[in-house]
Amino acid sequence: MxxxxxxxxxxxxxxxxxxxxxxxxVDSLNLKIERGEIFGFLGPNGAGKTTTxxxxxxxxxxxxxxxxxxxxxxxxxxxxxxxxxxxxxxxxEFYSNLSPLQTLNFFCELKDVEKSVAEDLLKEVGxxxxxxxxxxxxxxxxxxxxxxxxxxxxxxxxYILDExxxxxxxxxxxxxxxxxxxxxxxxxxxxxxxxxLSEVQNLCHKVAIINKxxxxxxxxxxxxxxHFNIKPRLEIYIEGxxxxxxxxxxxxxxxxxxxxxxxxxxxxxxxxxxxxxxxVLEGRGMKVNDFRTVEPSLEExxxxxxxxxx
Amino acid sequence: MNLIDIKxxxxxxxxxxxxxxxxxxxxxxxxxxxxxxxxxxxxxGGKTGSSEIFGGMEETVVTLVSISTILIPxxxxxxxxxTISAEAESGALSIVxxxxxxxxxxxxxxxxxxxxxxxxxxxxxxxxxxxVIASTAGMSQSGAYLTFIGLTIILGLLYLSLSICFxxxxxxRTTSIGAGILIFFWSMIYGMIIFGILLATGVSYTDLFTxxxxxxxxxxxxxxxxxxxxxxxSVMFAFGIKQAFGFPVEPPEYMNLNLLVFIQLIxxxxxxxxxxxxxxxxxx
Numbered sequence: 001m002x003x004x005x006x007x008x009x010x011x012x013x014x015x016x017x018x019x020x021x022x023x024x025x026v027d028s029l030n031l032k033i034e035r036g037e038i039f040g041f042l043g044p045n046g047a048g049k050t051t052t053x054x055x056x057x058x059x060x061x062x063x064x065x066x067x068x069x070x071x072x073x074x075x076x077x078x079x080x081x082x083x084x085x086x087x088x089x090x091x092x093e094f095y096s097n098l099s100p101l102q103t104l105n106f107f108c109e110l111k112d113v114e115k116s117v118a119e120d121l122l123k124e125v126g127x128x129x130x131x132x133x134x135x136x137x138x139x140x141x142x143x144x145x146x147x148x149x150x151x152x153x154x155x156x157x158x159y160i161l162d163e164x165x166x167x168x169x170x171x172x173x174x175x176x177x178x179x180x181x182x183x184x185x186x187x188x189x190x191x192x193x194x195x196x197l198s199e200v201q202n203l204c205h206k207v208a209i210i211n212k213x214x215x216x217x218x219x220x221x222x223x224x225x226x227h228f229n230i231k232p233r234l235e236i237y238i239e240g241x242x243x244x245x246x247x248x249x250x251x252x253x254x255x256x257x258x259x260x261x262x263x264x265x266x267x268x269x270x271x272x273x274x275x276x277x278x279x280v281l282e283g284r285g286m287k288v289n290d291f292r293t294v295e296p297s298l299e300e301x302x303x304x305x306x307x308x309x310x
Numbered sequence: 311m312n313l314i315d316i317k318x319x320x321x322x323x324x325x326x327x328x329x330x331x332x333x334x335x336x337x338x339x340x341x342x343x344x345x346x347x348x349x350x351x352x353x354x355g356g357k358t359g360s361s362e363i364f365g366g367m368e369e370t371v372v373t374l375v376s377i378s379t380i381l382i383p384x385x386x387x388x389x390x391x392x393t394i395s396a397e398a399e400s401g402a403l404s405i406v407x408x409x410x411x412x413x414x415x416x417x418x419x420x421x422x423x424x425x426x427x428x429x430x431x432x433x434x435x436x437x438x439x440x441x442v443i444a445s446t447a448g449m450s451q452s453g454a455y456l457t458f459i460g461l462t463i464i465l466g467l468l469y470l471s472l473s474i475c476f477x478x479x480x481x482x483r484t485t486s487i488g489a490g491i492l493i494f495f496w497s498m499i500y501g502m503i504i505f506g507i508l509l510a511t512g513v514s515y516t517d518l519f520t521x522x523x524x525x526x527x528x529x530x531x532x533x534x535x536x537x538x539x540x541x542x543x544s545v546m547f548a549f550g551i552k553q554a555f556g557f558p559v560e561p562p563e564y565m566n567l568n569l570l571v572f573i574q575l576i577x578x579x580x581x582x583x584x585x586x587x588x589x590x591x592x593x594x
Binding site for chain 2: 079150
């Protein structure tokens with residue numbers, strides 16, 4: 001049963017640990033990433049995401065633990081394993097005096113892939129207009145796109161992207177998201193890290209949350225939300241509320257929590273209690289200016305988890 | 311199992327060469343080098359302007375060697391100081407190492423590719439100088455001149471090897487700049503120390519400056535710790551020069567060109583082996 005299950009996993013880490021001196025950057029991490037999924041690797045800055053990713057690629061050497069990629073132990077077969085991986089680091093930089101075409105040609109050579117793909121890849125990421133310009137003159141977004149083009153050389157079955165949307169403006173973020181979807185549509189497994197939940201939420205099949213080098217949760221986005229029991233919240237804007245929660249509200253059946261902040265009253269309650277809450281408030285003579293329900297987001301699960309950790 | 315994949319080494323070397331030969335600082339230094347060698351070579355004809363007071367092959371060689379022992383190490387250090395530290399810091403190296411390529415192949419490719427930039431600089435500078443010398447002083451010393459070119463390439467590779475070694479240890483670009491400066495001034499610092507010891511052990515100040523001092527054996531042996539001095543010494547041997555700027559140069563019997571070249575090759579090999587050791591276990 002267990003071994004059957006493991007065949008579907010393309011990346012497995014077993015008790016993966018990295019210490020820098022006394023500092024434990026990654027602490028006995030056990031990850032299982034399934035073939036063909038988009039896997040979000042989530043955590044605040046400094047949680048150990050980059051260190052983990054770099055260990056998967058043999059850039060950082062683990063203090064202890066094992067990495068199995070596509071059924072082989074990575075540390076003993078890095079040359080073989082790396083042929084299957086396309087990687088975009090957190091900070092993308094190339095050689096400033098080379099053109100994007102020369103850059104891709106170089107990486108094609110390293111991967112033993114026909115150089116003819118270089119031009120097509122540049123077209124695919126929209127860099128064909130600047131094919132002979134020096135990479136040193138590129139903007140951050142363009143460099144990031146060249147990074148993605150570089151990762152796509154040889155159609156890898158695994159993509160590992162470290163904060164692929166970090167520091168990019170909305171337009172570039174959209175392009176990068178589409179590229180990730182495209183890679184996945186072609187059958188590749190995509191692992192990417194982020195510290196911003198909204199980036200992960202609508203893109204990933206599965207999410208692992210890590211903090212201080214330890215895995216806190218690993219599951220689908222829906223299950224995580226359900227697991228952490230985050231309910232829709234009713235936000236009501238009341239004139240003259242001044243941060244005081246009206247006592248009656250808490251007595252209503254189905255209301256679990258109420259919080260006031262300025263003129264905003266946030267009530268966590270079951271769906272059928274919402275109308276009662278509004279009626280009670282109006283009955284007390286309060287003037288409701290506006291109200292809305294806020295759906296639970298992973299952001300909240302995340303913040304809740306991290307704060308519980310602390 | 312293949313220990314080294316030559317194709318990967320070649321790819322890295324080609325990339326390093328193409329990137330750095332277009333680097334404006336390197337290009338500027340090469341141009342300065344060419345201009346200076348041409349001017350120095352003009353002296354070989356024995357003429358400065360219309361007077362014939364100063365000049366001749368010896369002076370040309372001594373002038374050329376004093377130019378090359380400054381500029382070539384400078385070019386080498388500029389090529390090598392950041393090649394691992396800064397690329398690891400910027401992320402460029404992590405992309406390269408995410409490819410199916412070994413660290414030994416990357417390191418070797420870097421040494422060869424950057425080494426070719428040095429070879430190109432030396433050949434363009436001394437090539438231009440050689441033409442001027444041949445046309446003003448004739449071809450009589452062409453063999454020695456070729457040896458001189460070879461020795462200068464060795465000097466460049468030596469400083470390249472040293473700076474790559476420090477680059478593989480330093481974590482940041484800024485620290486490796488410091489290391490580069492130390493490497494560059496090492497021969498001068500070391501020379502001052504030896505000078506101090508000479509004075510302290512009874513060699514007289516006036517003798518040193520009038521060229522009457524006889525140097526103890528250990529002083530000659532100690533030159534092997536100073537790459538720039540070793541290079542200048544080797545060039546003197548190659549041309550059979552016994553005097554530099556009026557000072558007699560009389561090394562002991564056991565010291566000869568072959569020995570000095572051999573020691574310089576060790577100076578290339580050892581730092582590269584150390585560089586491999588540090589680079590191979592380094593977290594990028």
